[in-house]
Amino acid sequence: MTKLRRWxxxxxxxxxxxxxxxxxxxFEIRSAMAMVESFPEHSETVTAATSKTVEHQPRLTVMGEVVMPEYLHLTNELSGKVSQIDVEPGQQVQQGQRLFQLDISEELARQRSATAKLKHTKLKLNRIQALKKTQAASQSQQDELIAELEIAEAELDLLQSTIDKKTIKAPFAGTLGLFQLELGSYLNANSQITTLVGSQPWTWIEFELPQFYPKLTQGDEILVSAQYPNAPILTAKVVASDTVINTNTRTQRYRSRIENNRGLTHNQAVKVVAPNGTSLSLQQVPLEAIQRDGYGSFVYLLDHPQGEPDATRAQRQPVTLYRQFEQYALVSQGLNGGEQVAADGAFKLYPGVLVNVALPSPQPEASSQLSQHQE
Incomplete structure (x- = not known):
């Protein structure tokens, strides 16, 4: 009993x-819980952007080349020694201007002889015609002198033709290329002397597209740029296409015309961006808005939940990414346009989190970058 009492x-x-x-x-636990409940809900701050519908023209980037409509290799038709050089390399020349002269001293001497012979034949013919009126000369004598006169005129024409062939003139206005030629140099027939490029402001751009891409039609616009940094983007229009497919490359060749060549050079390689099929209606969002996980691409929509009109929460929205560029992305499925999506800082969000929205993030114009990418 005593033991139980002790216990x-x-x-x-x-x-x-x-x-x-x-x-x-x-009491401490209840106070801590009350303090926690008094704290504001955790939130994240992001910038927001509105998805917008854009018309996107798929494009294909290929290499093309500049073809000047007036371009030729200047050659000499006849052989001879260079007696005169009237131009300098790179000089602009006018149509019909003499460029080079081969030695024509022999032809000039023969021309003087033929001219004297022609003059003498005309005098003889005049005398015979006067004598024939008095029956002092026969018809055969007159016919013989007429034939000699025609032969003399033909010899003069032949000599003049030879002189013209040894006088190299500009067939059209343009700019000469480089050449290495000295007085006294001997040129064989059909020697390539230099090049001549016409001075017209427009030019052709020729390029090839694989046969399995949609064909271009006359009037379709393409974009052309040279292969150096910050090269201007020029617009050209398709004017013709080849009637056959290249059996080696399975490509079709196109010719386009560009009205202002902006210093393009004959045979220069250029980048050509051509339309590839019909345009598509897509949704544009900032590139930062696109998030990825094991289930694919998605964006966070910024919505006001029912019952919380003053609160903005993140909602995960799966999307199908069509293509992304340097500053924005194009979405083919998952957005309809006009939705508010999280942009900068979207990587911090998770479904249901409270969001503080900063100033909207401006979006670049789609057309400024679409032309520079291959589809």
Whole structure:
């Protein structure tokens, strides 16, 4: 009995000692919970952008070349020694201007002889015609002199033709290429002397497209740029296409006309961006808005949940990414246009999180970059 009493006293004493501590601890826990509940809900700050519908023209980038409508290799038709050089390399010349002269001293001497012979034949013919009127000369004598006159005129024409062939003139206005030619140099027939490029402002751009791409039609516009940094983008229109497919490359050749060549050079390689099929209606969003995980691409829509009109929360929206560029992305499925999506800082979000929206993120114009990418 005494033993039970001792245990009862011990239990009562322990209870009296523990109860105040337990009550104090419970008070601390309730105070901490109340303090936590008084804190604001966790939120993330992002910029927002509105998805917009754009018309996107798929394009194909290929290499093309500049073809000047007036371009030729200047050659000499006859052989001879260079007696005169009237131009300098790179000089602009006019149509019909003499460029080079081969030695024609022999032809000039023969021309003087033929001219004298022609003059003498005309005098003889005049005398015979006067004598014939008095029956002092026969018809055969007159016919013979007429034939000699025609032969003399033909000899003069032949000599003049030879002189013209040894006088190299510009067939059209343009700019000469480089050449290495000295007085006294001997040129064989059909030697290539230099090049001549016409001075007209427009030019052709020729390029080839694989046969399995949609064909271009006359009037279709293409974009052309040279192969150096910050080269201007020029617009050309298709004017013709080849009637056959190249059996080696299975490509079809096109010719386009560009009205202002902007210093393009014959045979220069250029980048050609050609339309590839019909245009597509897509949704444009900033590139930062596109997020990825194991399930694919998605964006975070910024919505006002029902019952929380003043709150903005993130909602995961799967999308099908059509193509991305340096500053924006094009979406083919998942957006309809006009949705507010998270842009800068979207990587911090998760479904349902409270969002603070900063100033909207401006979007670049799609047309400024579409032309520079291959589909």
């Amino acid at each position: 009862g006293v011990t239990l009562l004493s322990s209870t009296l000692l523990i109860t105040p501590f337990a009550a104090y601890k419970a």
